Amino acid sequence: MKFFLDTANINEIREANSWGILDGVTTNPTHISKEGRKFRDLVEEICSIVQGPVSVEVVSTESEAMIKEAREIAKIANNIVVKIPFTVEGVKAVKVLHREGIKTNITLVFSPSQALIAGKIGANYVSPFVGRLDNISEEGIELVRKIKVMYSNYNFKTEIIVAAVRNPLHVINSALIGADIVTMRFEILKMLFEHPLTDIGLQQFLEDWKKVPK
Ligand code: E4P
Numbered sequence: 365m366k367f368f369l370d371t372a373n374i375n376e377i378r379e380a381n382s383w384g385i386l387d388g389v390t391t392n393p394t395h396i397s398k399e400g401r402k403f404r405d406l407v408e409e410i411c412s413i414v415q416g417p418v419s420v421e422v423v424s425t426e427s428e429a430m431i432k433e434a435r436e437i438a439k440i441a442n443n444i445v446v447k448i449p450f451t452v453e454g455v456k457a458v459k460v461l462h463r464e465g466i467k468t469n470i471t472l473v474f475s476p477s478q479a480l481i482a483g484k485i486g487a488n489y490v491s492p493f494v495g496r497l498d499n500i501s502e503e504g505i506e507l508v509r510k511i512k513v514m515y516s517n518y519n520f521k522t523e524i525i526v527a528a529v530r531n532p533l534h535v536i537n538s539a540l541i542g543a544d545i546v547t548m549r550f551e552i553l554k555m556l557f558e559h560p561l562t563d564i565g566l567q568q569f570l571e572d573w574k575k576v577p578k
Pocket of ligand 1: 391
């Protein structure tokens with residue numbers, strides 16, 4: 365399973381990248397707005413750090429405008445994936461962009477039917493937002509399970525990016541289902557490393573090593 369970072373913060377991206385486990389980045393307008401930098405400069409820098417795909421979202425809402433915006437975003441770097449919100453206009457835009465060879469990630473997906481359409485039109489990625497479903501008392505991870513079954517039934521090539529991840533259990537359950545990618549905040553990525561027994565065990569080994577005659 366691939367690990368993406370869900371951020372536009374350069375320090376976090378550099379740090380996770382230095383750990384050797386970063387496969388890509390997803391941004392959104394909210395992440396970008398937090399950085400206080402010019403959009404293009406920031407995206408260029410992210411794309412230069414990360415080898416893998418970097419999702420960058422359009423903010424237009426009409427298909428024609430989305431297509432125009434997506435073409436401009438795609439020119440920024442070779443590893444750009446254009447994020448398109450799941451709407452009728454978005455679906456129309458993805459069909460055109462797909463024909464042009466521009467990679468797309470259909471975002472803000474909350475239902476199996478939306479994901480089915482994303483797969484059917486050949487989006488490169490689909491992003492179900494599990495944590496936001498949990499927030500309204502719906503089991504977000506169940507949506508991922510259904511998408512996985514539907515995509516296997518029809519051999520859709522669209523990769524599932526589990527998004528709006530809130531905890532390590534979301535990551536583990538996604539891996540058990542066989543989701544292709546999880547995109548997560550830096551804090552969640554760090555949590556995947558942590559275990560108190562590892563810390564206690566290491567401390568004990570280092571203490572005992574001091575007793576070894578050298
Ligand atoms: C996905 O690509 C989105 O950027 C992201 O996961 C949004 O989730 P959140 O704002 O609910 O954390």
